[in-house]
Structures are given as structure tokens and as C-alpha cells.
Amino acid sequence: MDDLAAREAAADEVVELCRDLIRIDTTNTGDSRTSAGERAAAEYVMEKLAEVGIEPVVYEAEPGRTNLVARIPGADPSRGALLVHGHLDVVPADPDEWSVHPFSGEIRDGFLWGRGAVDMKDFDAMVLAVVRQWGRSGYTPPRDIVLTFTADEEAGGVAGSRRLVADRPELFDGCTEAIGEVGGFSYTVSDELRLYLVETAQKxxxxxxxxxxxxxxxxxxxxxxxxxxxxxxxxxxxxxxxxxxxxxxxxxxxxxxxxxxxxxxxxxxxxxxxxxxxxxxxxxxxxxxxxxxxxxxxxxxxxxxxxxxxxxxxxxxxxxxxxxxxxxxxxxxxxxxxxxxxxxxxxGALETTFDGSLVDAMAAALRAEDPGARAVPYMLSAGTDAKNFHELGIRCFGFAPLRLPPDLNFSALFHGIDERVPVDGLRFGARVLDRLLRNA
Structure with missing residues (x-):
């Protein structure tokens, strides 16, 4: 399978993967006694990875709060590894407030609806879609890729990335850079120009x-x-x-x-x-x-x-x-x-510079799928698992690519009612992510 066919195959699969993940309730109330836990979603991810020969390490800091880490060996082991991380938990959602059931994974009006659609089961699905196509075709990335699916991000990563960093730092040996949420989404300036906001800082x-x-x-x-x-x-x-x-x-x-x-x-x-x-x-x-x-x-x-x-x-x-x-x-x-x-x-807050080969690869991957794309750095007002991975000396970026409709209030969808992601945007994201990881 050539690169173009692989990208299209990943784009074809990403929507169903995201629907499946949304339908698994991983509500995080901030208290493990009342949270749904991430184990069911983690078992789904493990099954999808195992189908293409990827076997992750499973780590639970607390029963049911499941984290997965898998390393895909790259062609050049002397290069620093790239960490690709996403969380499996979601914030609570009251079905009475929504137009659709928040765990239905319904497709309507060109959007996939549900809790986690943008925060952040969309990116989890993109990652799965890309590496599953790699596994089927036998593709080897240029450097090691460390996949991480975490628990408890919505409560500061106490049972997730924070414990992984503290208890299992060896799983991230060699990681020099990372990508995760929230960045890579578009902001339309004109029909010919869209800015894609790459997160280089967090409050x-x-x-x-x-x-x-x-x-x-x-x-x-x-x-x-x-x-x-x-x-x-x-x-x-x-x-x-x-x-x-x-x-x-x-x-x-x-x-x-x-x-x-x-x-x-x-x-x-x-x-x-x-x-x-x-x-x-x-x-x-x-x-x-x-x-x-x-x-x-x-x-x-x-x-x-x-x-x-x-x-x-x-x-x-x-x-x-x-x-x-x-x-x-x-x-x-x-x-x-x-x-x-x-x-x-x-x-603590994070801030890195907007330069280097990974940033160049992000910009190139976006332009290849959207000739009107221009990557720009921005600061996230909230926090992500990047704060914990930063403690290992990893340079962290937010890059979960999505091309959005010009009139969509994207920021309001995070933790909001009627959270949804454009189906075309999901497919776009899978293609961009494939390009990035092949050239990062």
C-alpha cells in the first residue's frame, strides 16, 4: 500500500473508531469512587492495537484507572523518540441538556456528536487509525513512536500521566518531543487562508x-x-x-x-x-x-x-x-x-519556542492537506497531560489536527453541551497525522 492509499485508509477508519470510543462511558467525576474508569476504553484500544501486532504495557495506579504505553520502533534508533499521547477519560455530561445522548456517537449534520468528540477521543481515534494502517502494511516510522493512552487527565492526571511519570519513567526513555491536545485546529481568515494554532505554551x-x-x-x-x-x-x-x-x-x-x-x-x-x-x-x-x-x-x-x-x-x-x-x-x-x-x-506553566524540525513537519503536513494552511503558535489557557510529561524533560506541543468550519465556536465545545467534531475534520486530521509521523 502506497502512502496516499494508507492515508485514505486511515481516514476511512477514523470515524468508526471515534464513534466506538465515544460510546464507551469513561466519565471522570474527579473521584475514582464515582467515576466510570477507563478500563473498558483501554481494553478496546488494546484490542485494536493487538490486531496489528502492537502490544502495549498496561499500568493502573488505581483499579480501573487504566493507562497504556506502546513503543513502535523506528528506522533510526539513535534519534530521540516522539511521544504521542491522548487521554481516555471525559468530563461528565447530563443527557437532559444535550440534543443527542452524549454517549450515542450519533452522526448528524456532518458532525459526530458525543462527550469526548473533541476532548479528546477524536485524537485517540486518529492515532489508532494511523498506526493500524502502518501495522497492516509493515511500515516503519523514521524514529521511535511512543503511544500513550492515559487515565484521569480531566482531574490532573493523578491516576494517569502523573503516576506514569513517577512510577514508570523508563517507558518514556529517549523521548525528546511530544504531541497531544489542544492544537492543530484551524481558524479561518479567508477562503484562501486558514491559520492552524499549534500549542507551544500552557498556563x-x-x-x-x-x-x-x-x-x-x-x-x-x-x-x-x-x-x-x-x-x-x-x-x-x-x-x-x-x-x-x-x-x-x-x-x-x-x-x-x-x-x-x-x-x-x-x-x-x-x-x-x-x-x-x-x-x-x-x-x-x-x-x-x-x-x-x-x-x-x-x-x-x-x-x-x-x-x-x-x-x-x-x-x-x-x-x-x-x-x-x-x-x-x-x-x-x-x-x-x-x-x-x-x-x-x-x-507549573509551560512554554517552548516555535521552531525545529518537528514544527517544520507540522507545517508541511498541514499544507499538504490544505494549501491555505499556515501554522502559528499559541498558548492554551488550560492544562493537559503535557505538564506531567514535561517533568521528564520532554518538549511538548499541542497538535491534534482538525480543519473546522469557519463559524464553529470550537472552544465552547470543550466540556460543553452538544460536543461534536466535523466528520470531514476527523478524516483530515488522520491524513495530516499520518503525514506528520512519517516525516517527524
């Missing part, structure tokens, strides 16, 4: 819990030392605060290139005016020009007529590279001395 994550203490008492009495009041005032200050604009090299490069192409005036001291004109990607880009701290949970009390002596709130902080300590100082000033700050979870 850091710091989940904090704020605690306030006060004088407990009866709800009918006047109480000027109420923990709930103290906490509520602190949370309101945090939630309403706008942190100053900080432009990192990745964001600067993206904004300068995009605004020039679109003919938009850019003021780097006030970039939000330009960002507001970017359409569907404005939300993603707008979250990468400053640190953020969003209150997400509140907890206090045990009875309606009892003033509690303690109240707590969770703050989801996302920090730009190099900004972690400054954000903490700013938060301390905002909440005041009466509030105790507890660190619940923390992962």
Missing part, C-alpha cells in the same frame, strides 16, 4: 482553598465575627479582580501575526480591543493575556440556624509562565490577613 494551574474562621453561634444573634461573611467578602474581591496584562513571547507572536493578517490594529498595552475582533477564538486568546483566579466552590455550615465557625472556598488560578509567585502575592493582598490559603493542586 500553569494552582487550585487554592481559602479558609475563614469566626465565632460560631445561634443564627438569631448579632455576630460581627461571622466566618461566612469574611469569606464571602474575600471571594467577591478575588472574583471581581482583573489582573494586569502580561504579554508572553508566545502570545505576542500570535497576536502580531494574526492582527497583521486580519488588518486589525494592535495595541499591546490594551490588546483586548484587537482580541475581541477574532471571533470564535477570542475566548481562548483572551484568557492568555493575564493571570486569572476564579472562585468555583463554596462550603460552610451544617444547619440553617447555626453560624459556623469555619467557611471555605476553592479558587481556580491559572498563571502565565513565570507569574506563579507574583499571583500568589497579589491574592494574599486581595483576600487579607484573616484568610488562610491552602494549596490543593499545583502544576
Amino acid at each position: 500553569g494551574m494552582d487550585w487554592l482553598r481559602l479558609h475563614a474562621r469566626g465565632r460560631p453561634g445561634h443564627g438569631s444573634m448579632i455576630n460581627d465575627d461571622n466566618a461566612v461573611t469574611t469569606l464571602a467578602e474575600a471571594v467577591a474581591r478575588v472574583g471581581r479582580h482583573r489582573f494586569p496584562v502580561v504579554i508572553t513571547p508566545t502570545v505576542r507572536g500570535f497576536l502580531e501575526e494574526v492582527t497583521e493578517l486580519l488588518g486589525i490594529e494592535l495595541d499591546l498595552d490594551d490588546p483586548e480591543k484587537a482580541i475581541a475582533k477574532l471571533g470564535p477564538i477570542a475566548g481562548i486568546v483572551g484568557a492568555t493575556i493575564r493571570n486569572t483566579a476564579n472562585p468555583t466552590r463554596l462550603s460552610a455550615g451544617y444547619k440553617d440556624n447555626v453560624i459556623p465557625g469555619r467557611a471555605s472556598a476553592t479558587i481556580d488560578c491559572r498563571t502565565l509562565p513565570g507569574e506563579e509567585e507574583r499571583l500568589l502575592r497579589q491574592l494574599r493582598d486581595l483576600v487579607g490577613p484573616e484568610i488562610e490559603i491552602e494549596h490543593v493542586g499545583r502544576q
Whole structure:
């Protein structure tokens, strides 16, 4: 089978693979006791890999939280290996809120619908489709490819990539670069030009819990030392605060290139005016020009007529590279001395340069399938398993290629209602990924 036929074969198979994966409920609630687990999906992946002679290593940090790692030997063992990673878990979905059942894998209006369609069973299916065609044809890639399908990414990788890195680092020996979510998707500038956003940076994550203490008492009495009041005032200050604009090299490069192409005036001291004109990607880009701290949970009390002596709130902080300590100082000033700050979870920010042979191969693979493609770097406002693989010294990129309809609000589909991926975009992604991995 020649390269063109192999790419078309992978494109033909990717939609059914993605449908099958979506139909396997791998809901991750953040608590293994109430999560569906990834084992059923991992067994499906193992079966599809075994059919073409690929036998992965299975690792479970907790029962049912299944991770798979498989190495495909390359033609040149002296080259650094490329890690290709995707997660099998998905966030919860309420069927009553959806137009279709979130685990139906229904195809409608040119889209494949379901939880995980873009986050990220689409890329899992692309990877499977490509390597299955390689296995059938006996193709050997130019360098080692390390396939990794992880558990628990949606809860920080505690039972997934974090434990793999800590407990089984030898599985990633020789890996120098990695690709995973979220990047490689298109943003239409004109009929002749589409930008494909390659993730070269991620904001850091710091989940904090704020605690306030006060004088407990009866709800009918006047109480000027109420923990709930103290906490509520602190949370309101945090939630309403706008942190100053900080432009990192990745964001600067993206904004300068995009605004020039679109003919938009850019003021780097006030970039939000330009960002507001970017359409569907404005939300993603707008979250990468400053640190953020969003209150997400509140907890206090045990009875309606009892003033509690303690109240707590969770703050989801996302920090730009190099900004972690400054954000903490700013938060301390905002909440005041009466509030105790507890660190619940923390992962650092990432940033790499947009250069090198892998980046060149990404751009070439995109252009080969879309002559109007232009690859550009961008920063993801959230986090992925890349944060944990980065701890092994691996240079990480987000590249799960999709050509999207111009009017699709892609960012809203992540963790959103009616998550869906264009069928043609899936097929496009499989072809691009095949080209990339053959030339990376």
C-alpha cells in the first residue's frame, strides 16, 4: 500500500473508531469512587492495537484507572523518540441538556456528536487509525513512536500521566518531543487562508482553598465575627479582580501575526480591543493575556440556624509562565490577613519556542492537506497531560489536527453541551497525522 492509499485508509477508519470510543462511558467525576474508569476504553484500544501486532504495557495506579504505553520502533534508533499521547477519560455530561445522548456517537449534520468528540477521543481515534494502517502494511516510522493512552487527565492526571511519570519513567526513555491536545485546529481568515494554532505554551494551574474562621453561634444573634461573611467578602474581591496584562513571547507572536493578517490594529498595552475582533477564538486568546483566579466552590455550615465557625472556598488560578509567585502575592493582598490559603493542586506553566524540525513537519503536513494552511503558535489557557510529561524533560506541543468550519465556536465545545467534531475534520486530521509521523 502506497502512502496516499494508507492515508485514505486511515481516514476511512477514523470515524468508526471515534464513534466506538465515544460510546464507551469513561466519565471522570474527579473521584475514582464515582467515576466510570477507563478500563473498558483501554481494553478496546488494546484490542485494536493487538490486531496489528502492537502490544502495549498496561499500568493502573488505581483499579480501573487504566493507562497504556506502546513503543513502535523506528528506522533510526539513535534519534530521540516522539511521544504521542491522548487521554481516555471525559468530563461528565447530563443527557437532559444535550440534543443527542452524549454517549450515542450519533452522526448528524456532518458532525459526530458525543462527550469526548473533541476532548479528546477524536485524537485517540486518529492515532489508532494511523498506526493500524502502518501495522497492516509493515511500515516503519523514521524514529521511535511512543503511544500513550492515559487515565484521569480531566482531574490532573493523578491516576494517569502523573503516576506514569513517577512510577514508570523508563517507558518514556529517549523521548525528546511530544504531541497531544489542544492544537492543530484551524481558524479561518479567508477562503484562501486558514491559520492552524499549534500549542507551544500552557498556563500553569494552582487550585487554592481559602479558609475563614469566626465565632460560631445561634443564627438569631448579632455576630460581627461571622466566618461566612469574611469569606464571602474575600471571594467577591478575588472574583471581581482583573489582573494586569502580561504579554508572553508566545502570545505576542500570535497576536502580531494574526492582527497583521486580519488588518486589525494592535495595541499591546490594551490588546483586548484587537482580541475581541477574532471571533470564535477570542475566548481562548483572551484568557492568555493575564493571570486569572476564579472562585468555583463554596462550603460552610451544617444547619440553617447555626453560624459556623469555619467557611471555605476553592479558587481556580491559572498563571502565565513565570507569574506563579507574583499571583500568589497579589491574592494574599486581595483576600487579607484573616484568610488562610491552602494549596490543593499545583502544576507549573509551560512554554517552548516555535521552531525545529518537528514544527517544520507540522507545517508541511498541514499544507499538504490544505494549501491555505499556515501554522502559528499559541498558548492554551488550560492544562493537559503535557505538564506531567514535561517533568521528564520532554518538549511538548499541542497538535491534534482538525480543519473546522469557519463559524464553529470550537472552544465552547470543550466540556460543553452538544460536543461534536466535523466528520470531514476527523478524516483530515488522520491524513495530516499520518503525514506528520512519517516525516517527524
